[in-house]
Amino acid sequence: MIQFWKPKVFVLDSMENMPDIHCHVLPGIDDGAANADQSISLLKKYKDLGFKKIIATPHTMGEVYPNTPESIAQAYKQIENEIEAIALSYSSEYMLDENFEKLLDSDTLLPLKDKYLLVEMSYFQPPIHLDQLVFKITSLGYTPVLAHPERYAFYHKSLSVFDDLKRKGCMLQLNALSLSKHYGSAVQKTAFELLSDGKYDFIGTDTHKLSHLELLSGLQISKKQQPALQLLCRNNILSFS
Numbered sequence: 001m002i003q004f005w006k007p008k009v010f011v012l013d014s015m016e017n018m019p020d021i022h023c024h025v026l027p028g029i030d031d032g033a034a035n036a037d038q039s040i041s042l043l044k045k046y047k048d049l050g051f052k053k054i055i056a057t058p059h060t061m062g063e064v065y066p067n068t069p070e071s072i073a074q075a076y077k078q079i080e081n082e083i084e085a086i087a088l089s090y091s092s093e094y095m096l097d098e099n100f101e102k103l104l105d106s107d108t109l110l111p112l113k114d115k116y117l118l119v120e121m122s123y124f125q126p127p128i129h130l131d132q133l134v135f136k137i138t139s140l141g142y143t144p145v146l147a148h149p150e151r152y153a154f155y156h157k158s159l160s161v162f163d164d165l166k167r168k169g170c171m172l173q174l175n176a177l178s179l180s181k182h183y184g185s186a187v188q189k190t191a192f193e194l195l196s197d198g199k200y201d202f203i204g205t206d207t208h209k210l211s212h213l214e215l216l217s218g219l220q221i222s223k224k225q226q227p228a229l230q231l232l233c234r235n236n237i238l239s240f241s
Contacts (some may be wrong), residue, residue, distance in 0.1 A: 004038060006040045006222045006224070007222070007223040008220040008221065008222055008223060009082060009220060009221065009222075009223050009226050010214065010215060010218075010219065010220055011176055011179065011216065011219040011220065011229065012029065012049060012050070012219070012228045014226060014230045014233045015050070015051070015176075015203075016050060016233075017052060017153045017237060017241075018051075018203075018233045018236045019051075019052075019053040019054065019055060019236050019237065019240040019241055020046070020051055020053070020054045020055065020202070020204055020205050020207070020236075021055050021057070021112055021118070021145075021173070021202060021204045021236060021240050022028060022055075022057050022093065022118060022147055022173060022175070022203065022204025022205065022206050023054060023056060023057060023205055023206065023207040023208075024057065024058055024059070024092060024093075024119060024206070024207065024208045025039050025042045025043065025054065025056050025077075025079075025088075025207065026056045026058050026072065026075040026079070026090065027039045027075055027079060028075060029058045029065065029067055029071055029072065029075045029079055030058040030059040030061075030065045030067070031059070031065075031208060032058065032207070032208040032209070032218045033159065033208075033209075036078045036079055036082075038209075038210075039078070039082075040079060040082050040083070041210055042207065042209075042210060042213065043082060043086055043088070044080065044083065045081055045210060045213045045214075046083075046086060046213065047085050047086055049216070049217055050178075052085070052086060052087060053086065053087040053088075053089075053170070053240075053241065054087070054088050054089075055091050055112055055240065056072075056076065056089070056090045056115075056116050057090075057092055057093040057112070057204075058072055058075070058086065058090075058092055058093065059093050059095065059142070060090070060093070060094050060095065060099075060100075060103070061094075061095040061099075062095065062097050062098075063095070063098045066099075067092060067233070068108070069108060069110055072090050072092060072110065073090070074165075075090075076088070076090045078079070080218075083122050089112065091110045091111060091112045091113075091118060091203050092109075092118070092221075093111045093118045093119070093120055093147055094106060094109070094117060094120070094125045095119075095120055095121075095122070096119050096120065096121055096130070097122075097127070097134055100119070100133075101133070101195065102224055104136060104137065104140060107195075109128070109142070111118055111142065112145065112240060113239065113240050115141050115142045115146050116142070116143050116171075116239070116240075117137060117142045117144050118143060118145050118147055118173070119137075119144050119145065119146055119147065119168050120146070120147045120148070120154060120198050121146075123151065123152065123153070124154075125154060126152070126154065126155075131164075131168065134165065134168050134169065135168065138169040138231040142191055143170075143171060144169070144170045144171070145170075145171045145172070145173050145201070145202060146165065146170055146171070146172050146173065147163055147173050147175070147204070147206070148173065148174070148175040148178060148206060149172050149173075149194065149199075150174065150175070150178045150183075150187050150190040150191040150194055151175065151178065151183055151187050153186065153187075155222060156186055156190050159190070159193065159194065159197075159199075162194065162199055163199070166199070171201040171202065172194070172200050172201050172202075173197055173200070173201065173202045173203065173204050174191060174194070174195065174200045174202070174204070175202045175203075175204060175205070175206045176203055176205050176206075176216055176219065177205070177206065177212060177215055177216060177219070178190075178191035178192055179192065179195075179219060179221055180215065180219050191223060192223070192225070194227070195228050195229065196225070196228065196230065197223065200232055201229075201235055202232055202236055202239070203229070203232040203233060203236060204234055
C-alpha cells in the first residue's frame with residue numbers, strides 16, 4: 001500500500017510576534033500558577049519560545065474563583081517587572097453564570113482590549129439563557145470571545161450552534177493544544193473541523209503550567225492547515241498588539 005508523507009510545520013512558527021490572549025500565569029488566584037516563582041518560570045518559558053506580549057486571564061468564576069479587578073491587579077503587581085522582554089497585561093476569563101450577569105450590570109469587567117471579553121461555559125452544559133446573555137453583552141458594547149469552543153462536548157454533534165453564536169456577535173478562540181490530543185481525540189477532531197471551516201477568530205494557549213508550554217513547543221500540524229492557523233495569529237496581532 002502506498003503511503004503519502006504529509007509535510008508538517010510547527011505551530012509556534014505561525015505565532016511569531018503574536019500576543020497570547022488566554023493564559024493563567026498570575027500567582028495564586030486560580031488553577032494556574034500557584035505562586036510568584038511558578039509565574040516567573042512560565043514567563044521565562046514564554047520568552048524562550050519567542051512571545052513578546054501576554055494577556056493574563058485568570059478565571060472569574062462564582063465562588064470557586066471570586067476574582068475582582070482588585071485581586072487580579074494585586075496578583076499582577078507581584079510579577080509585573082520580572083521579565084522585561086515581555087509586555088504583560090491582565091484581563092480575566094469570565095464564566096457565563098449568574099455572577100457574570102451581576103458583573104455586567106455593575107460594569108466591573110476587565111476586557112482583553114477595547115471591548116473584547118473572554119468568556120467560557122461549564123463543560124457540563126451551556127447556560128440556560130445563553131442567547132439572552134450574548135445579547136446583553138453585545139448590547140452593552142462588548143464583544144464576547146468564547147474560549148475553546150472545541151472543548152464543549154455537548155456541542156460536538158451540533159457545531160452549527162457556533163454559526164448562530166457568531167451571527168449574534170460572538171467570536172471564537174481556539175486553544176492551541178486542542179490541535180493535539182492533549183484534551184482528547186474528540187476535542188482534537190472538533191478543533192480541526194472548526195479550523196478548516198473558518199469558524200475561529202483568535203487563538204490562545206490557555207497555559208496553566210509549564211508542561212503546557214513544553215507541549216506547545218513541539219506541537220506540529222500539517223502544512224495544509226497552516227494558512228488557517230496563520231490567519232488566527234494575524235488576527236491576534238491586529239486586535240491585541
